[in-house]
Amino acid sequence: METDDATSPAYKRQCHSGIGADDPITVGQRLDRICSAAGVALKGSRDVVSEVRDLLDIDGRVNRNPYAMIAAAAGSGYVLGGGLFSPLTVRVLNLSLRVGLRLVAASPLIQCKLRGFAEAACENGDGSGSPNHESQRSKEMKQGSCYDKPEGSETHR
Amino acid sequence: MDITEPLKQTANDFEERLQPLIEESTEKLTSLHHQLTTYIRANPGKCLLGAMAAGYFIGRIARRK
Numbered sequence: 001m002e003t004d005d006a007t008s009p010a011y012k013r014q015c016h017s018g019i020g021a022d023d024p025i026t027v028g029q030r031l032d033r034i035c036s037a038a039g040v041a042l043k044g045s046r047d048v049v050s051e052v053r054d055l056l057d058i059d060g061r062v063n064r065n066p067y068a069m070i071a072a073a074a075g076s077g078y079v080l081g082g083g084l085f086s087p088l089t090v091r092v093l094n095l096s097l098r099v100g101l102r103l104v105a106a107s108p109l110i111q112c113k114l115r116g117f118a119e120a121a122c123e124n125g126d127g128s129g130s131p132n133h134e135s136q137r138s139k140e141m142k143q144g145s146c147y148d149k150p151e152g153s154e155t156h157r
Numbered sequence: 158m159d160i161t162e163p164l165k166q167t168a169n170d171f172e173e174r175l176q177p178l179i180e181e182s183t184e185k186l187t188s189l190h191h192q193l194t195t196y197i198r199a200n201p202g203k204c205l206l207g208a209m210a211a212g213y214f215i216g217r218i219a220r221r222k
Contacts, residue, residue, distance in 0.1 A: 059201055066197040066204075073205040074212035081216020088219035 025033075053059065062069045083089060104110055197204045 058205070062201040062205070063198055066194050069201075070197065070204060070208045073208035074215075077209035077212025077214075078216040078219075079212075080209075081213040081220065083212075083216025083219040086216070086219040 058069075078084070
């Protein structure tokens with residue numbers, strides 16, 4: 001058909017809304033086209049956002065852990081803002097490492113547990129597993145005898 | 158014994174004064190926590206975008222320094 005050919009005058013007339021094949025596009029028409037293109041782009045971006053939201057299950061994660069998700073968003077923004085390799089990050093990491101190590105070192109409960117694990121690992125490594133020896137060791141560990149156990153004490157068979 | 162009695166009395170007085178304050182602040186914190194989590198669950202997009210924007214600005218400020 002005549003109107004299907006893009007170069008035909010009838011097609012051009014159709015594009016120009018029947019004004020005339022040689023008349024230029026008015027400002028209003030141009031604006032209309034821009035607005036319709038913008039609307040299509042906006043709709044497309046909304047679809048993409050909702051797809052990503054469904055894929056990552058953002059609503060579900062926010063329902064389960066709201067604070068964690070807020071912290072993750074703030075952290076992402078911080079990284080995007082270029083704060084990852086800044087002096088503030090170094091200071092914060094230093095402080096958290098120091099505090100964490102001091103907590104671990106100072107907490108007697110954690111010391112006791114670590115000692116128990118180390119002893120169990122040494123036992124398994126040495127293969128020193130007579131039943132009496134092991135049961136007494138396990139009893140001592142259960143009773144939490146890290147404080148009561150005198151130094152150099154050995155179990156007697 | 159004479160020394161410990163006034164100390165005990167002082168400790169008991171402190172406890173009586175502090176206990177209602179501690180309970181009140183615990184209640185306020187609990188209600189604030191509830192309000193925050195309700196708001197975040199009702200408006201997840203806004204809250205996440207706001208947090209990201211805040212983190213971005215803090216990152217920019219930290220980068221400058």
